[in-house]
Amino acid sequence: MNILVWHVHGGWMEAFVRGSHRYLLPATPDGGPWGLGRGGRAWPDGAVEVAPGDLRGHDIDVVVLQRVEEIAEVERLTGRRPGRDLPAVFLEHNTPKDGRVPDSRHPLADQTDIPVIHVTHFNALFWDTGSAPVRVIEHGIPDPGLLYTGERDHLGVVINEPVRRWRVTGTDLLPHFARAGHLEVFGMGGDGLNEATGLGPDELTVRGDLSGGSLHPALAGCRAYVHPMRWTSLGLSLLEAMHLGMPVIALDATEAARAVPPEAGAISASVDELCRAAARLIEDPDEARARGRIAREAALARYGLQRFLTDWDNVLFDVVSSRPGASAAGHPVTDTGVLSTAGGRSAL
Secondary structure, eight states: OEEEEOOOOHHHHHHHTTSSSEEEEEBOTTOSTTOBTTTTOOOOTTEEEEOGGGGGGSOOSEEEEOSTHHHHHHHHHHSOOBTTTBOEEEEEOSOOOSSSGGGOBOTTTTOSSSOEEESSHHHHHHSBOTTSEEEEOOOOBOOOOOOOOOOEEEEEEEOSSHHHHTTTTTGGGHHHHHTTSEEEEESSOOTTHHHHHTOOTTTEEEEEOOOHHHHHHHHHTEEEEEEOOSSOSOOHHHHHHHHHTOOEEEEOOTTHHHHOOGGGEEEESOHHHHHHHHHHHHHOHHHHHHHHHHHHHHHHHHSBHHHHHHHHHHHHHHHHHTSTTOOOTTOOOOOOOBOOSGGGOEEO
16 A cells, blocks of 8 residues: 655654555655655665655555644645545544543544544543544564663663653653662753753763664663653653563553563552662662563563554555445454444444
8 A cells, every 4th residue: 555654753653664565755855844754764665755745646545644734734735635535544642631631632533534543542541532433553663672781780761851841751750760770861852851850970871862773772781671751652662672671660650551561670650669679670680681581572472563563454454445446355354452332432
């Protein structure tokens, strides 16, 4: 299939473009949120950059929308309305952010033309989508391999914009974890983190935004991974750390409990319990290594790349073949986590 999709979430796209389709990525000379294209990433040849002005002449089978504004933009660029003239799904990456969270209405609630795809069951539970068709496709990770060494008795953390996002990302909890071990913080926007947390360079090192090829071995050199996020869909960095074979110390919030078995390190809403577990792993490299192996096994079992791509194939074939006159021949069938009609949601 020819799939139109904007490069919005680099970590998610890292997996999505590794399927068997042709991925049309709008690209402009200045890049930016509407023209990032491949973004310089070493993606498979199926990920093709396309000038937005040329989309009207392209054969497009389906569009994967990720921002509400893309509905109007696709119609402007292609002359086809998503969900009406062009098969479409809407991929929701995020948890609700505003107002009374349990009552948060999704922007596509109650429409029936565009299925809403959530990346976690937690998100599907908390977003009110009314009668819109809903599906959950959990994350998949290209396996970076068992790179864990744990050679440094440090705790690794990956947070983008930790100062700005603060309590959302659990940045305020870092001083607690620093009592267990030296922190190495990776990710974008880490400037001023030492000053904001009151931690000196002997307690916290800002490693910055490294590419995947550099990030993975650097992170895997830390004794354990700390995931202090309070409010996030899940966090691909957590799944990557588990794939690397790192033991993980995770705040028991949102979807983390589904991803992290206690045997993989520790998961709790008690920061004191997590700090004690982190200190124990710092002191016992053998236990850290054993728990990291369990973390990797759990991640491969639930968040493997092939399961992710197969689930997406099912959804996209469903959407394309549901159009009048379309054929569903050769459509693969697997359990992709369809939500029932209970609670006002309809299945895709």
